Amino acid sequence: MDVLQNLLDGLQLALGAENLLFVLLGVSVGMMVGVLPGLGPAPTVALLLPITFGLEPSTAVILLAGVYYGAMYGGTITSVLLRIPGEAASVVSTIDGHEMAKQGQAGRALGLAAIGSFVGGLIATCCLVLFAPALADFALNFGSPEYAVLxxxxxxxxxxxxxxxxxxxxxxxxxxxxxxxIGQDPMTGSSRWAFGVPELMSGIDVVAVIMGLFGLSEILVNIVDNRRGESTIRQVGRVLPTGRDLRDNAGAIGRGSIIGTGLGLVPGGGGVLASLVSYGTERKVSRRPERFGHGAPEAVSGPETANNAASISTFIPLLTLGFPPNGVLAVIFGALLIQGVTPGPALISDHPDIFWGVVGSMVVGNLILLIMNIPLLPVFVxxxxxxxxxxxxxxxxxxxxxxxxxxxxxxxxxxxxAAGLAGYLLRxxxxxxxxxxxxxxLxxxxxxxxxxxxxxxxxxxxxxxxSPTAIVLLVAAIAVLVSTALPMVRQRRQALEAED
Amino acid sequence: MAAAADTTVDPADLRFGRIGFAVLTALATVTTIGAFTTLDFGTPARPAPGFWIGCVSVATLMLVVVALVNPRIAVDGVSRITRADAAAVALAVPLLALTPSLLTLLGLTVTTALVCLYWFLVITRTRPLFSVIGAGAITAGIVIIFIELLHVPFPLGTLTGIR
Structure with missing residues (x-):
């Protein structure tokens, strides 16, 4: 009952005029950031930090959180339409999402992703409410060996x-x-392979690498095809998924919600790992795995659900342990410190307005994103x-x-x-x-x-x-390797038998 | 199955794939030698900065060699570069290589306009009038979004004095 009452209080807080305005602002900026490749959620949240100085702590976190999960929605759009992931967690959607777009089903892909993201976000929020302390305890038990094996x-x-x-x-x-x-050695701090270049001392920026490998290499691969005056994507198709679409993708969305919520707790993994594991899972459970890579809808709905669910559940270690699992959450951690609030186990009891206000804003924010997404999808497509x-x-x-x-x-x-040219040659x-x-x-x-x-x-x-956790993770890794190697061994044996 | 797959290997694709992996093998060899000669390896109990790089570069070198010598792996996913592709990429490379310097010298607005105009006219061979209009429109959009709305602090071009 306490949980329900707290959740209602959080919703009431989130629906207050000021907070509602900042939820709307956060998710809108996040969507825009997600659509624009390059300007990812982390630098945007950092850019918005000065705006939060004059806000209430709960409002500040509500705004910054909105940018984060709004970007998860927006990142899908360019992945599907342009094969350029708006942010890293949408990388997987460039495969089947873009194939669907080429087949005239861009609207269907984006519609399924939007609904999946909404469901995933909602389920992750429920988990945040119900299981935050227990899940955080589990993640807390991870030591270095478990992280390495993971x-x-x-x-x-x-x-x-x-x-x-x-x-x-x-x-x-x-x-x-x-x-x-390349850059600083994480253990000793000494420089590795910087060749005296000051910019290399702190390493190569992942966003620049992503933009080159995905964006520029894609342009170069299609450099001659792009001389056409007309688009090959003549049809974008209907935007709203049909009842059958939803039934067919319900399993993928459900599995994506669970995977995303669980892996969002894993430091460093978050949305990227969640979307990848979801893609692998969907291909594994599919009755027709050969469709994957050629425009399978569940290869979009599952990973997109997972990355949005993960973006919500990453708040669990931050709000219950004071442990930011990724760059965006690290900036939000900083925003709370500036407000005089130290994230940690005492946050829920000392500042219930922050914890439950953020939880309430996630429900409201996801609903706003879904409402914005469906009517605006025709504009994007x-x-x-x-x-x-x-x-x-x-x-x-x-x-x-x-x-x-x-x-x-x-x-x-x-x-x-450089990454674009290298990516072109490697592809x-x-x-x-x-x-x-x-x-x-990773x-x-x-x-x-x-x-x-x-x-x-x-x-x-x-x-x-x-430890049992490390053993389970290692066995899972070996199982994946063996499952890949076995068919090759079998084929080789058959070939040798045929030769005999 | 394997025999059938082997018979479908295009010799030209295989040659292209092998050239690519021969280059990668050379790079991986240089990286591995570099890791072991320029960085301290340490011991498993006290791994030094070169320990990780050494392990990863050796593993990568082994995988690259496997791909080089196995025809089925070498040819998988290969898409040869045609003369037209090579010519177009060769035209794009100088512009892309010059872009960081152009940003410093000319600022974002002029660089964006020049890059767009070049890409329209030379790379995509668009008609001149459409190229000028397109480059202008894209530049205006970029300036409005990134400079006016998002206030990204682009520096002034050292030659032009404008962002």
């Missing part, structure tokens, strides 16, 4: 879910891990009708400006261009770009926890099987 599992899943052979995807993972290691020559030129301009906006320097523009030889980016994100987490574990165990690798 990152390993994440990378194996990244390779497993990518297009093409596992070997080429693992090559891409290796490239991503090596790129992530019209982008698909713009001639390729115009779209390519516009994209190049946005990529340049977006890369510059990350840190306000031209070095990031150079990184974006031509069949190395997919997605695992590079995702390994780049790399520092993997390295830090891997090395820390080895130090703790005095060099003993048995530390990675020292």
């Amino acid at each position: 990152a390993f599992l994440g990378l194996i899943l990244v390779a497993y879910t990518s297009a093409g052979t596992m070997a080429k995807s693992l090559v891409a993972v290796g490239i991503g891990l090596l790129l992530a290691s 019209r982008i698909a009708r713009i001639p390729p020559a115009v779209m390519a030129t516009l994209t190049v301009a946005i990529l340049i400006v977006g890369a510059y906006s990350i840190n306000g320097n031209t070095f990031d523009v150079g990184v974006m261009v 031509r030889i069949g190395v997919p770009p997605a695992p590079i980016v995702l390994a780049f994100i 790399g520092p987490i993997f390295e830090t926890n891997f090395r820390r574990s080895l130090v703790l165990s005095d060099g003993g690798f048995d530390i990675f099987v020292s």
Whole structure:
């Protein structure tokens, strides 16, 4: 009863005129940020930080949280229409979402993603209310070995879910891990492979790499095709999903909600890992997995549900433990500190207005996004009708400006261009770009926890099987590897038998 | 199945894939040698900055070699670069390489306009009038969104004196 009463109080707080205005402002800015490649949620939340100084602490967090989950909705739009992920968590939707767009089903893909995101957001909010303390306790039990094994599992899943052979995807993972290691050593702080370039001392910016590998390489791959004066996407199709669509995708949305809510608690993983695991799960449970990569609707609805659910559940470690799991939450952590509020276990009892106000705003914000999304989708899908020559030129301009906006320097523009050219050449030889980016994100987490574990165990690798959680995660990773290798072994044996 | 797959391998695709992976093998070899010669490896009990990079570069090198020597892997997903593609990309590379310097010298507005005009006229071969109108419209949109609405602090161009 207490929970229900607190939730009602939170909703009442969120529906107050001022808070409602800031929810609307937050999700609108978030949507815009999601649609514009380059200007991701983290820099936008940081840019908005000065605005929050004069606001109540709960209103400040409501505004910044709205930007975050609003960006999760918006990121899908460019992924589906342009094959450019607005932010990293929408990478997976570039595969089947864009294929659906090419088949004249852009509206259907975006409609399913919007409804899935709403359901995922709502379910994650319910979990935030009901299970926050217990789930946070579970995540709290993770030590370095568990994090290292979890990152390993994440990378194996990244390779497993990518297009093409596992070997080429693992090559891409290796490239991503090596790129992530440029800059400061996370344990000793010493410089690695900076070659005396000051900008490289702090490492390569992931957003610039994402923009180059996905955005610019896509433009270069289609450089001749883009000379056409007319769009190949002639039909965008209906926007509202049918009852059958919803029935067919209900399982994917349900599974995406659970996966997203669970993985949102994992530091570093968040929306990116959730959408990847959801994609892999949907392909695994599908009766027709061969459709994946060619425009399977559940390959869009599941991951999009998962990334939005994850963006909500990432607030659990922040609001209950004072532990920001990713960059955006770190900025929100800073916003609370500026307001004189220290996030941690005492926050719910000391500042119930903040915790329950944010929870209430998530319900209201997700509803606003759904209401905004459905009628506005036809506006967004019209982008698909713009001639390729115009779209390519516009994209190049946005990529340049977006890369510059990350840190306000031209070095990031150079990184974006280099990543774009490298991505173009790698794609031509069949190395997919997605695992590079995702390994780049997971790399520092993997390295830090891997090395820390080895130090703790005095060099003993048995530390990675020292707890039930680590064992379960390691077995899962090995199972994925074995499930990939077995068909190849079987095929080889059949070929040898045929030769005999 | 495997035999059938092998018979469908296009020799030109295989050659292209192998050239690509030969280049990657060379890069991975240089990276591995660089990791072991320029960085301290440490021991498993006391891993130094080169420990992680050394492990990852060796694993990557092994995977690249596997892809190079296995025809089915080397050819998977390969999409050869045509003469037309190469010519268009060759025209785009100088512009893209110059863009960071142009931003510093000319500022965002002029650079965006020039990049758009070049991309329309040279890369996508759009008619000149449409190219000028398109470049102007895109530049105006970028300036309104990024400079006027989002207040992204773009620096003044050192030659033009404008953002």
